[in-house]
Amino acid sequence: MSNNHGLFYANGSHPQLLDFSACRLDLAMASEPHLDRVERSHEPARANYNRISRFYDLIAGWSEKKSREAGLARLAAKEGEQVLEIGCGTGLALTALARAVGATGRVCGLDLAAAMVSLARARLDRAGLAERVELRTGDALTLPYPARSFDAVFMSFVLELFDTPEIPAVLAECRRVLRPGGRIGVVSISASGPRTLVRRLYEWSHQRFPRVVDCRPIPVRTLLESAEFSPTTTDAISMWGLGIEIVVAKPPG
Numbered sequence: 576m577s578n579n580h581g582l583f584y585a586n587g588s589h590p591q592l593l594d595f596s597a598c599r600l601d602l603a604m605a606s607e608p609h610l611d612r613v614e615r616s617h618e619p620a621r622a623n624y625n626r627i628s629r630f631y632d633l634i635a636g637w638s639e640k641k642s643r644e645a646g647l648a649r650l651a652a653k654e655g656e657q658v659l660e661i662g663c664g665t666g667l668a669l670t671a672l673a674r675a676v677g678a679t680g681r682v683c684g685l686d687l688a689a690a691m692v693s694l695a696r697a698r699l700d701r702a703g704l705a706e707r708v709e710l711r712t713g714d715a716l717t718l719p720y721p722a723r724s725f726d727a728v729f730m731s732f733v734l735e736l737f738d739t740p741e742i743p744a745v746l747a748e749c750r751r752v753l754r755p756g757g758r759i760g761v762v763s764i765s766a767s768g769p770r771t772l773v774r775r776l777y778e779w780s781h782q783r784f785p786r787v788v789d790c791r792p793i794p795v796r797t798l799l800e801s802a803e804f805s806p807t808t809t810d811a812i813s814m815w816g817l818g819i820e821i822v823v824a825k826p827p828g
């Protein structure tokens with residue numbers, strides 16, 4: 576796959592090539608891509624996710640399934656690896672990661688909301704995978720892990736929640752905890768594709784009801800490149816007409 580292309584799953588199953596060069600040119604021309612600021616601080620975010628935790632799978636879990644699974648497939652966690660998921664929510668990706676790394680690997684899950692972490696723990700218990708996963712409540716801005724401790728970091732529908740100046744700080748933390756030769760996989764609502772009607776409606780909802788529709792589209796690949804990551808794959812898929820970008824990238828060095 577060339578650097579200027581991504582796989583586009585227009586109808587959910589058959590990948591087609593989609594040219595991203597024009598969008599990236601636009602973004603590259605702006606020294607700082609425009610991104611709406613996020614007014615909400617982390618405390619209200621924590622309270623919100625604690626409050627909606629019991630309904631999260633119903634509200635978003637199923638609709639994001641295809642994107643999350645495509646991201647996990649691209650990350651391709653392997654037997655014996657150490658993997659961190661940031662913003663693990665109710666643990667929907669943790670079970671897949673725990674199975675992929677096997678008994679010799681280790682998965683860490685971190686989330687701001689204690690109620691989300693409790694649900695993730697219960698899910699892992701039910702799946703008989705709890706021993707392979709270490710869960711913590713914490714903030715991605717200050718990851719509670721030593722430098723160079725993971726082969727891979729995964730985030731799905733999380734990076735777009737952070738305020739614009741926080742995104743490079745979160746990515747710097749990811750760089751710090753990744754081993755040389757490791758990789759990051761990010762699944763996120765994308766600002767890199769066309770502003771379709773669905774995207775404009777979504778952006779309007781985010782501006783109008785930022786506490787409920789708290790994610791906003793971000794230029795995932797551009798943000799990773801600005802944070803010194805080198806993308807190895809960039810995929811674009813559609814979630815009900817909303818562009819989702821899936822980028823796997825390597826840290827410098």
Ligand SMILES: C[S@@+](CC[C@H](N)C(=O)[O-])C[C@H]1O[C@@H](n2cnc3c(N)ncnc32)[C@H](O)[C@@H]1O
Nearest residue numbers: 624662663664686687688691714715731732733
């Ligand atoms: C939209 S949900 C996505 C959950 C999960 N990644 C998934 O795909 O199902 C966002 C998650 O990120 C967590 N989160 C929000 N801000 C965070 C922060 N500063 N640090 C760690 N987790 C955070 C929320 O509590 C929530 O569980």
